[in-house]
Amino acid sequence: xxxxxxxxxxxxxxxxxxxxxxxxxxxxxxxxxxxxxxxxxxxxxxxxxxxxxxxxxxxxxxxxxxxxxxxxxxxxxxxxxxxxxxxxxxxxxxxxxxxxxxxxxxxxxxxxxxxxxxxxxxxxxxxxxxxxxxxxxxxxxxxxxxxxxxxxxxxxxxxxxxxxxxxxxxxxxxxxxxxxxxxxxxxxxxxxxxxxxxxxxxxxxxxxxxxxxxxxxxxxxxxxxxxxxxxxxxxxxxxxxxxxxxxxxxxxxxxxxxxxxxxxxxxxxxxxxxxxxxxxxxxxxxxxxxxxxxxxxxxxxxxxxxxxxxxxxxxxxxxxxxxxxx
Amino acid sequence: xxxxxxxxxxxxxxxxxxxxxxxxxxxxxxxxxxxxxxxxxxxxxxxxxxxxxxxxxxxxxxxxxxxxxxxxxxxxxxxxxxxxxxxxxxxxxxxxxxxxxxxxxxxxxxxxxxxxxxxxxxxxxxxxxxxxxxxxxxxxxxxxxxxxxxxxxxxxxxxxxxxxxxxxxxxxxxxxxxxxxxxxxxxxxxxxxxxxxxxxxxxxx
Numbered sequence: 001x002x003x004x005x006x007x008x009x010x011x012x013x014x015x016x017x018x019x020x021x022x023x024x025x026x027x028x029x030x031x032x033x034x035x036x037x038x039x040x041x042x043x044x045x046x047x048x049x050x051x052x053x054x055x056x057x058x059x060x061x062x063x064x065x066x067x068x069x070x071x072x073x074x075x076x077x078x079x080x081x082x083x084x085x086x087x088x089x090x091x092x093x094x095x096x097x098x099x100x101x102x103x104x105x106x107x108x109x110x111x112x113x114x115x116x117x118x119x120x121x122x123x124x125x126x127x128x129x130x131x132x133x134x135x136x137x138x139x140x141x142x143x144x145x146x147x148x149x150x151x152x153x154x155x156x157x158x159x160x161x162x163x164x165x166x167x168x169x170x171x172x173x174x175x176x177x178x179x180x181x182x183x184x185x186x187x188x189x190x191x192x193x194x195x196x197x198x199x200x201x202x203x204x205x206x207x208x209x210x211x212x213x214x215x216x217x218x219x220x221x222x223x224x225x226x227x228x229x230x231x232x233x234x235x236x237x238x239x240x241x242x243x244x245x246x247x248x249x250x251x252x253x254x255x256x257x258x259x260x261x262x263x264x265x266x267x268x269x270x271x272x273x274x275x276x277x278x279x280x281x282x283x284x285x286x287x288x289x290x291x292x293x294x295x296x297x298x299x300x301x302x303x304x305x306x307x308x309x310x311x312x313x314x315x316x317x318x319x320x321x322x323x324x325x326x
Numbered sequence: 327x328x329x330x331x332x333x334x335x336x337x338x339x340x341x342x343x344x345x346x347x348x349x350x351x352x353x354x355x356x357x358x359x360x361x362x363x364x365x366x367x368x369x370x371x372x373x374x375x376x377x378x379x380x381x382x383x384x385x386x387x388x389x390x391x392x393x394x395x396x397x398x399x400x401x402x403x404x405x406x407x408x409x410x411x412x413x414x415x416x417x418x419x420x421x422x423x424x425x426x427x428x429x430x431x432x433x434x435x436x437x438x439x440x441x442x443x444x445x446x447x448x449x450x451x452x453x454x455x456x457x458x459x460x461x462x463x464x465x466x467x468x469x470x471x472x473x474x475x476x477x478x479x480x481x482x483x484x485x486x487x488x489x490x491x492x493x494x495x496x497x498x499x500x501x502x503x504x505x506x507x508x509x510x511x512x513x514x515x516x517x518x519x520x521x522x523x524x525x526x527x528x529x530x531x
Contacts, residue, residue, distance in 0.1 A: 018428060025413070025429040034466040037416045307416075311426035 001315045004116040004125040005305055008136040008180040013160060013187050018316065020144050021157055022304035023297070029066065030300070039311050040069035043100045048090070049128070050076040050106045055271050055295055056128050056138070060103050063302035069310075072099070087111060091120040099123050101310055109133035109176075124309050132174050138270055139180035141301040143188055145294050146225050149266050162189035167219045169195045169251055170229030170278050173202050173240075177270045178229060182210050193219050197251065199240040200231075216251055220260045227268040228253055228278045244277060254280040258288065266290050349506065349521030353495055358478065358509075358516045361494035362391070365476050366398035368492050373443055376403055378471065380439055382412040384448045384460055385430035390511040391478060392447035408435035412446070412467075417459035434467055444470040445492075449507040451477040454488035479518055481505050 001015050011019075029035055045064045049057055057073075064071045074090075087106075094102060101124040104112045109131030116125040129135040147156040150164055166185055172178045172194050185192050192210035194201065205212055213219050220226065231240075231247065241247045253267060261267075267283055269291040275281045283289055308316040353361070370376045376399055383392030389411045396409040413430040446460050457475060464473060476492035481499045499505060499520065506519040 022429055025431065028432060032467055036466065038462070039416045039421065308426050311416075311421055312424050313422050314425050316426040316428075 001308060003309070003315055004112075004127075005136050005309065006113050006116055006125065006127045007134045008139045008184040008187075009134075011136070011184065011187060013189075016140070016143065016184060016187055017158060017160055019140055019301065019304050019308060020147060022308060023140075023144055023300040024153065024157060026303040026307070027297070027300040029303075030296075036066055036068060038068050039307055040064070040067040042070075043310055044070045044072065044098065045101045045103060045306070045310075046072045046074055046094055046099045046123075047128075048074045048094070048102050048104045050104075050111070051129070053105055053128070055298065056105065056135075059295065059298040060126075060128060060137075060302050062299045063306055066299070067303055067306055069100075069306070087115065088118070088120050091115055091118075095121045095123070101126060101306070103128050105129045107131055124315075126305065126309065129176055131176065133176050133179065134183075135176040135180045136184070137298070137302055137305060138177050139184040140305070141294055141298040142177075142181055142227065142268060142270070143184055144297045144301055145268065145290050146190075146266070148297070149290065150224055150264070160188040161185060164190045164224045165193070165222055166190050166225045166227065167193045167195055167216075167223040168227045168229060169216060169253070171200045171231045171240075172196045172205070172229070173200045174232040175229050181227065182208050186210065193223075195219055195251065197241055197247070216253075217257065217260065220257060221262070223261060223265055225266050225268055226253065226261065227270070228273075229270070230272060230274055230278060248277055252276075252278050252280065253283050255282045255286075258283050258286065261288075268294065270294065349504070349519035351517045352497060352520045353479070353518035355510075355516035358494070358518070361478065362394055363398055365492040365494060366395055366402055369395070369399065369445060369474075369476070370402050372474075372491070376405075376407065376443075378442045379407055380435055380442045380444050380470075381407060381409040382434075382439075382444055382446055382460075382464075383409070384446060384456060385411055385413050386512060387507055387509050388446075388448040390509045391449060391476075395445075395447060395476065408437065410435045412460055412463055414456055414459035414463050417462045419455055419459065432463075439464065439468040439470045441469070441471050443472050443474065445474045445476055447476045449478050449509075450505050451475070451480045451488075451490050451493075452483055452505075454484045454486040457488050458486050478507060479505060 002010055029037060047057055047060055061071055103126045104115060105128040110133060111130050112125050112127035115121060127134055127136055143161060146161055151159055168178050168181060182192050186209040194210055194212045195216050198214060267289045269279060271291055273279055273284055273291060275284055373379050381392040381396050383389035392409050396407045399407045410433045411431055413432045415427050415429050474491040477490045478494040479497050480490055480493045481497050483501060502523050504521045504523050508515055508517045510516050
């Protein structure tokens, strides 16, 4: 692994499988009476959130605290950013305080990359979502959830998602989750299909390592996992579809559509869900929907990423799997 | 690895293969079976029947030894003995000296360890730092009635006030020697090899 986690595309297959396997062991800590490990004692991690977040911020904070790191939470609202301070000055302030890692969420695509490569700061940088670019830990927790449900908890150890068919439905244009998932699922050997109205597909999508379809019903029957994406109104500056009702009729998942999926197939959602738009309450509350499970798995995945990046004197490398040293 | 960064009771990767060329066996398959039988009897004797014993092996080879001990205890007591594994990676005191390692499995038997006699099982006892880490890990899992330690080989050179309750073989060694345990489940054969550490690159003989 590299020093930073900026994009799911930076991960090799072995890196990704190592993270998933490590997360399986981290998940066991949640079953203990004392849900805490001393591994990152004395390390300082800053959660630098320039954009609103519930799940991701709390998930990272829980992961950091379970590994005994010192956690500093920073939100742009109420900070000097609102007075006009730049990312560079904020970064240099953090550097002066001696932080070991920065978990950054930013509305501008590329902000985490800039932070990691600018020389402003020496800390490890973990991307918690930047604009419409990437959200690598979300893709990792989605892959973790798929591997557990489709391959098995113990049976999945050391394995990837070779040959599994995953369908991503909805607002691909504005979705960093979709971009990260396409990259990671391709690395792990899965076959990905994007389903969306033409207006919500980005220019150049034909160069991505996946198939594209405008018809949800024809892809449902041959999907092992269907991931629904929220329509991101906050990033929209134009009309992308006539009405919400029409979108929901063509691209929303309801009970009838779910019945067309194979029996073993799962319904995924990165959250937050808009019930009645991309997913009905019936589907969201069914046993086949893994939305809540994904949140739980997010903590395990983020613990694994933090351990593998910060737990040693340098980030874990793939051959670390086979060393048994003393 | 220099003396101060020694942690585990096994040898560094890369030195083992080199050390194998002039390594000599100090325990062979039948010897290992005999010492495990003796240790099983000692556990039953000291624990007055091993009613509340839980065996926890330290990965990798400690887990196989713990399973073998559990089988032998079962033959002696005619009762199933709970056996599990305890990964100490996250509790090591030298985490900052190496890249992070892949984690091994921690599996605590269903009834837990509270109020029970936990016997930790490992292959080689060396600096004692692994066992220190194991005691910390146990602390986060429950509160045993007592904790004991069984090892196949004690090679000396302790860096902490830790000792084993059950020892397969006391093996006086120098720091210039390597001890390598091989078990059929992992390595295809049972043996304990004592070899010389290869000279550091550039070192004069």
